[in-house]
Amino acid sequence: MIYITRREHFNAAHRMYRDEWSEEKNFEMFGKCANPNWHGHNYNLFVTIKGNISYETGYLMDLKDLKAIILEYVVDKLDHKNLNKDVDFMQGKMASTELLCIEIFKQLKAPIEAFEGVFLHSVRLHETENNYAEYFGE
Template sequence: MMIYITRREQFNAAHRMYREDWSEEKNAEVFGKCANPNWHGHNYNLFVTVKGNLSYETGYLIDLKDLKQIIKDYVVEKLDHKNLNRDVDFMEGKMASTELLCIEIFKQLKAPIEAYEGVFLHSVKLFETENNSAEYFGE
């Protein structure tokens, strides 16, 4: 019996949307306020959904304490109160958009989550604001 479980976590991070190979004017034209040279930040809400077959022995798919710890160790500790452009190893050389951040978070979580027998990472949904989010289901 396939079941889906979602865990929500939060983190705060700063970023700047810009390309070094473009002028300040071009960056401002394309990215608007998000190209602010003094950075800007968001209070992100992260939703991680896993799926698999329910264990009738334990009554759950994965111990949520374990899922919480994986998300904390592989994502939140690396992102919380950090600059996405400068401080996050898995974002190095990438545009710090919510879309790319969502994909990279998925990549960080896939192996540690799927190390649990019968548990699969279904999706990562990342809210940058209450109105803007990205969701990634893997390739």
Template sequence: MIYITRKEHFNAAHKLYREDWSKEKNEEVFGRCANANWHGHNYDLFVTIKGEINPETGFVIDLKELKDIIINEVVDKLDHKNLNLDVDFMKGKMASTEVLAIEIWKQLASHISDRGAALHCIKLYETANNFVEYFGD
């Protein structure tokens, strides 16, 4: 088993806010992230896959194919978008980095397994200091 990681980047806006809470409670729990005028991040996404090396190609997966999957299924849907309003797979969900990482996994897993590899990890940096890792269910 070998692991390989592809890095991509996107920019997106969001806010952390629960409609069923008061403005005061949202601000208490989410702080500046509950700003009514939104805020944004420059996200770095690391997609790690695992599998056996194909003896004919020397690849687990062709990295050009992996790049295309990530761009088409995730980056194009997220880049320069509002996570709360513009992204179909985030509708009705809290736009936290944790939830976003899980939803990105869901967008990618079957496309990667269709190519004979397995999704191992999503690592999503919201800032240089804050990131999440998700390894599936």
């Protein structure tokens, strides 16, 4: 079994807050991430697939196809967007890096695994150079 990783990049804004909490409680829990004027990140996304190499082609999956899937199902929906307001698959969810990572995995699983013998192994999402979440599925 081989593992291949594709990196993509997007920029997005979000705010960590709960409507039912006071502004003070939100700031106590989320700090500057609760800024009512939002804040943004330059995210780096790493998508790892796994499977067996096709000896006919010499690779697991054409990386042009993997790139196209990531762009269509994730980057085009997230880049220069407000995660809390603009992204359909984040509606009603806290816009944390952890939950965003899980939701990205869910967006990518079916289109990637439509390719015979290819499986989505993990999604790794870097919010900053020091902080990231990684999800391997259920």
